[in-house]
Amino acid sequence: MIEEEEIAILLNDLYEIYGYDFNNYSKASLKRRIQRICTIDKFPSFAELRYRVKSDPAYLKRFVEEITVNVTEMFRDPTFYHFLRTDVLPTLGAKPFIRIWHAGCSTGEEVYSMAILLQEANLLHKSLLYATDLNPTVLEKARAGIFPMSHMKLYSENYIGSGGKNDFSSYYIANYGQVKFKESLGEKMIFSTHNLVSDRSFNEFDLILCRNVLIYFDKDLQEKVLKLFDESLGTLGYLALGSKETLKFSSIQTHYKQLTRDKVWRKIN
Structure with a gap:
């Protein structure tokens, strides 16, 4: 499981390196989504996820896409x-x-x-x-x-x-x-x-x-x-x-x- 402190470190990386500010997003929602990414992409540790996000711009695109919510439909409601x-x-x-x-x-x-x-x-x-x-x-x-x-x-x-x-x-x-x-x-x-x-x-x-x-x-x-x-x-x-x-x-x-x-x-x- 990803810990709260690790999420804070990752959010700081995103802000310091790329300018993405997720610090005021719901922590419960972010934790679920980051945990899901770790499971889907088979990261054995938080350190490896963090390294990939920091060093691979192509993976960063995928990461941001996964933690921002993109559920929609035409004429919804x-x-x-x-x-x-x-x-x-x-x-x-x-x-x-x-x-x-x-x-x-x-x-x-x-x-x-x-x-x-x-x-x-x-x-x-x-x-x-x-x-x-x-x-x-x-x-x-x-x-x-x-x-x-x-x-x-x-x-x-x-x-x-x-x-x-x-x-x-x-x-x-x-x-x-x-x-x-x-x-x-x-x-x-x-x-x-x-x-x-x-x-x-x-x-x-x-x-x-x-x-x-x-x-x-x-x-x-x-x-x-x-x-x-x-x-x-x-x-x-x-x-x-x-x-x-x-x-x-x-x-x-x-x-x-x-x-x-x-x-x-x-x-x-």
């Missing part, structure tokens, strides 16, 4: 997307231009979901979707817009549950067990690395989505990231979090009104 479709996008549609930030976008499934919603609301042409993640490997996958064909049945069901009326397969081209989403959806996306722990605000947005990322941070880091979102969100903009995340007990709580149990808040102050 269909009632959430139904609320965006019926309540949020019609309001944003009154704006001359719409900026949306997917923070912690992982492999991009939720960004493509949003692009489909915008296209069906005839808003994609005047929208820009910023998709950011700490992990450059998952960003490359997101940028490509290629996903396994085996996931499409679930994604189609989610899409219908969100109020989608079209044939979901009309949005992609299938080939050799994979699908590629139409380039017209990706034209309005900007993919970039961004570290929620250390990087600053880079624009003013009308809608920020960061779903099921904060649950892996400790309370201090959650507070820091929520302040970053508050700085980045225009008045009357919308903030969407994951099902187990909340603004309660945060310093920005009084700036927002919760609109739905599906974790959407509107900035009122």
Whole structure:
């Protein structure tokens, strides 16, 4: 078993050598993931894992990919997307231009979901979707817009549950067990690395989505990231979090009104 002191040493290495700051991530989550890496990659000791992370940049990419959480799907929680479709996008549609930030976008499934919603609301042409993640490997996958064909049945069901009326397969081209989403959806996306722990605000947005990322941070880091979102969100903009995340007990709580149990808040102050 990896000890707490060893995790602290490894996190310090990552910060000192590469600039990755995981010190405020949930220690229990990190411990599970690092233990899993040791098991999968058959490291006989912590010293050998540490040496590999410090000396092998290619392995570092794998290590970071494993300890950052990349679980996502298209139209995840269909009632959430139904609320965006019926309540949020019609309001944003009154704006001359719409900026949306997917923070912690992982492999991009939720960004493509949003692009489909915008296209069906005839808003994609005047929208820009910023998709950011700490992990450059998952960003490359997101940028490509290629996903396994085996996931499409679930994604189609989610899409219908969100109020989608079209044939979901009309949005992609299938080939050799994979699908590629139409380039017209990706034209309005900007993919970039961004570290929620250390990087600053880079624009003013009308809608920020960061779903099921904060649950892996400790309370201090959650507070820091929520302040970053508050700085980045225009008045009357919308903030969407994951099902187990909340603004309660945060310093920005009084700036927002919760609109739905599906974790959407509107900035009122």
